[in-house]
Amino acid sequence: MTSHITAIIFDFGNVLIRWDPHNLFLKYFSNDVQAIDRFLAEVNFYEWNHRLDKGSPYPQVLAEFSAQHPQYAHLFRAYFAEEWEESIPGVIPETIDLLYRLKVAGHPLYGLTNWSADKFAIIRQKYAFCALFDEIVVSGEVKLTKPDPDIFHLLLQQVGCPAQECLFIDDALRNIEAARDLGFATVHFTSPAQLEAELQYFNLL
Numbered sequence: 001m002t003s004h005i006t007a008i009i010f011d012f013g014n015v016l017i018r019w020d021p022h023n024l025f026l027k028y029f030s031n032d033v034q035a036i037d038r039f040l041a042e043v044n045f046y047e048w049n050h051r052l053d054k055g056s057p058y059p060q061v062l063a064e065f066s067a068q069h070p071q072y073a074h075l076f077r078a079y080f081a082e083e084w085e086e087s088i089p090g091v092i093p094e095t096i097d098l099l100y101r102l103k104v105a106g107h108p109l110y111g112l113t114n115w116s117a118d119k120f121a122i123i124r125q126k127y128a129f130c131a132l133f134d135e136i137v138v139s140g141e142v143k144l145t146k147p148d149p150d151i152f153h154l155l156l157q158q159v160g161c162p163a164q165e166c167l168f169i170d171d172a173l174r175n176i177e178a179a180r181d182l183g184f185a186t187v188h189f190t191s192p193a194q195l196e197a198e199l200q201y202f203n204l205l
Contacts, residue, residue, distance in 0.1 A: 003203040004164070005167045005185060006165040007108045007109075007110055007159045007161055007167070008102055008108070008110070009112050009155065009168045009169065010099070010109065010110070010111055010112070011111075011113055011171060011175070012113040012115065013115065015095060015169060016092060018092060020087060021045065021049075023088075023089050024079055024083055024086040024087045028075060043065070043069050048061060050145065052080075053139045053140055054140065055116075055140045057118075059081075061080060062076055062081055065080070085122070088123075091127065096129050098205075100132065102204060108134050109132055109133045110133055110136070111133045111135070111136035111137065112136075112170075113136065114139040115139060115140055116140040120141075135158045137155050137158060139151065146170070146178065147172075147175045147177070147179075148178075149181075152178065153182075163182050163183035163184045164184075166185065167185045167186070168184040169195065170189060171188070171190070173188055187199075
């Protein structure tokens with residue numbers, strides 16, 4: 001059976017590349033994961049990180065964050081300025097292998113990621129697999145974030161085909177639900193093995 005999918009769209013964080021701020025903060029909290037969780041919750045870390053994804057510049061966020069929580073200024077400086085790459089332990093190799101297999105099979109590949117513009121520039125330069133994509137829509141560059149429908153519409157303009165012909169892969173359920181509401185075929189990523197089975201179901205491998 002021929003697949004109706006003409007474009008495959010990948011999220012990046014924790015689908016292709018591992019991202020976990022715990023990796024950076026472990027040394028500051030004596031490897032106490034629960035203490036890190038309490039810190040992240042206390043300062044609303046993920047809300048601030050989302051501001052970066054939406055285009056706020058790192059120096060501005062660092063200054064505001066440090067002013068609100070001066071006792072943690074050294075931790076914010078570590079993450080937002082000095083040691084950010086420690087939150088990226090590397091790629092998920094099995095998913096990268098699937099990406100190459102899809103490229104060899106001739107499928108158009110696109111990226112759609114919530115990521116700050118300046119930090120994603122580091123990712124583009126560091127990881128060769130980024131060159132496999134026809135286009136990558138980065139939230140920090142377009143000032144829109146998933147699950148806002150507007151970023152999906154912007155993506156479709158880049159892809160040049162209707163949502164019904166696009167397969168969207170993401171680990172965040174809220175993003176999957178937003179894409180599904182717009183007509184995308186979707187895979188809620190949980191593991192490379194599960195993704196491979198889904199791609200086979202869509203007759204893409």
